[in-house]
Amino acid sequence: MVKWLDTDEPVKKEDIEHVEKEFGIRFPIDYAEYAMQNHGGVPDPNYFDFEGRKGAVFERLLSYDETQPHYILKEYHWIKTRLPRKVYPIGSDPFGNYICFSYRENESNPCIVFWDHEKTSPKTAISYVCDSFSELISKLYEADTGYVPKIVEIESGGLLNRLV
Known part of the structure; x- marks a missing residue:
């Protein structure tokens, strides 16, 4: 089950409709139901895979509160000239990329895509993730970092069990 951390105050349907307009x-x-309650929030777990890419990070759902730094319309206007037509951001990763809805193939049932800001061609910058927001949420998992704490020696010659 996905928990949402650090969410903004719930918004009304009218706030979602304003962005839709x-x-x-x-x-x-x-998506609209999740966004009304969890906008601006961080999903936990927050890793997902797509098109041969393992461990993509869903850092945050964009906010519907215009006073917040991740306000959806501000984010969209910042990147819209580099996005393909009919692609709209709804979430971000920590590296400047966005999780988006793509209405390019189906205007009544958009799919989820990943927009890679480092790719210069709109065709290569977009990667298919899944068919719906609910499916994206169901794909989220905890990362297995493979990290194992080790014992390190300190100057006094004693041992300290700490994470390194």
Whole structure:
């Protein structure tokens, strides 16, 4: 089960509708319900895989509160000239990339795509992730870092069990 951490105060349906009007789209119901309660939040767990890429990070759901740094319309206007038409960000990763809805193939049932900001071609910058927001949430998992704490020696010659 996914928990949402550090969420903004819940928003009203009208706040979601305002963004829909700006984008000229309708969000899927499953996403809108999550966004009203969890916008601006960090999912836990927050790793997912797609198209041969393992361990992508869903850092945050974009916010519907215009006073927040991850406000969805501010983020969109910042990157819209580099996004393909009919692609709208809804979440971010910690590296400047975005999780987006793509309405390019189906305007009533958008799929989830990953936009890689380092790719210069709109065709190569977009990667398919899954068919719906609910499916994306179901794909989230905890990262296995393979990290094992070790014992390190300190100057006094004693031992200290600490994470390194």
